[in-house]
Amino acid sequence: MNTAYHVVGVVAALWIGFSAYSIVTRQAFVAEPLVEYGVPGSWWNWLGLAKAAGALGLIVGFFVPAVGIAAAIGLILYFAGAEITILRARSYKTLPFPLLYMIPAIATLVLQLAV
Incomplete structure (x- = not known):
């Protein structure tokens, strides 16, 4: 179980870290939907920083549980907020994408609590 936790935690941190990088560097596949949802551009760096902090927190969690x-819970709440934002914008075609990041955060949390 300990090995699974570490593997899933590293993969989740890398995946969410990539998401943070994508929003901070304004990659088109992230920026275009955010504009469609009505998320102000002034928030994007803060959102990216929150993701990056969560990803780093998952790694730090190996040493300080x-x-x-806290990082996993924060990321789960972050991506739940993303789902709500997408629903409010009625952009149903992009609804599954935050789940692709939330599921590894949930898995990391479950595995960490089981260790």
Whole structure:
């Protein structure tokens, strides 16, 4: 179980870190939907920073479990907020994408609590 937690945690951190990089560098596949949802451009760096902090927190959680738990919960809430934003914008075609990031965060949290 410990090995699974570490593998899933690293993969989740890399995946979410990539998402943070994508929003900070204004990649088109991220920027265009955010504009469609009505998310102000002034928020984008903060959103990217929150994702990056969460990804880093997942790694720190290997050494300080409370930080990993807090990071996973924060990321789950972040991506739940993304789902709500997409629903409010009625952009149903992009609804599954935040789940692709939320599921690894949930898996990391479950595995960490099981260790």
